[in-house]
Amino acid sequence: MITELDFVARGLPLWSVMNDLLQMLNHYRAARSRIGVGRGDEADRTTVLAFGRLIGDDPPWHGVDPVTTRPAIDHPVTLALPMGFVQGTIRALTGAGVLVALDTRPGLGTRCVVRIDDADRRHSYLLPAVVSMVEDASLGEVALIFDGPCDVTDARLMRAWPESSSARRRHSRMPPAA
Numbered sequence: 001m002i003t004e005l006d007f008v009a010r011g012l013p014l015w016s017v018m019n020d021l022l023q024m025l026n027h028y029r030a031a032r033s034r035i036g037v038g039r040g041d042e043a044d045r046t047t048v049l050a051f052g053r054l055i056g057d058d059p060p061w062h063g064v065d066p067v068t069t070r071p072a073i074d075h076p077v078t079l080a081l082p083m084g085f086v087q088g089t090i091r092a093l094t095g096a097g098v099l100v101a102l103d104t105r106p107g108l109g110t111r112c113v114v115r116i117d118d119a120d121r122r123h124s125y126l127l128p129a130v131v132s133m134v135e136d137a138s139l140g141e142v143a144l145i146f147d148g149p150c151d152v153t154d155a156r157l158m159r160a161w162p163e164s165s166s167a168r169r170r171h172s173r174m175p176p177a178a
Helices: 004-009 014-036 042-055 067-072 165-169
Strands: 076-081 084-093 097-102 111-117 123-133 141-146 151-154
Touching: 014 042, 014 067, 014 123, 042 067, 067 084, 076 097, 097 123, 111 141
Parallel strands: none
Antiparallel strands: 076 084, 076 111, 084 097, 097 141, 111 123, 123 141, 123 151
């Protein structure tokens, strides 16, 4: 089994591997989105084919474990949910979705935005997603399917995001928006 140390042993600093992974995910999601709305071209199909093989194009809870995405395991994420902001950690990641360990259980079908900061915290990657599995996931894990293109922004612009007033309502009993 290849671990993070294997990447480092090959002369790749771990922060560089994580940054490259997020760049691939960004390009993959953008190409998939353009193809999905009928605006994709040959370059998009090639990107989906190439990066899909590297980062996986099936949801991670289907037993997919691409070697390329292993450095993302245990990387912190923030989810923007209708009930507020929730901190979690990545348990598995592919180009199709992410399995996140959370201390809350959003409802099935809840729309959210997954924020993943690169390793040196210079860029924030924002991925729209839908909760696709709660009951079947392990205790404390939520399965999210990406459903749009990734947006990349300067992490300095996102510093206030988790500290907003809705973050204090995190434990609200309010049901998720339909």
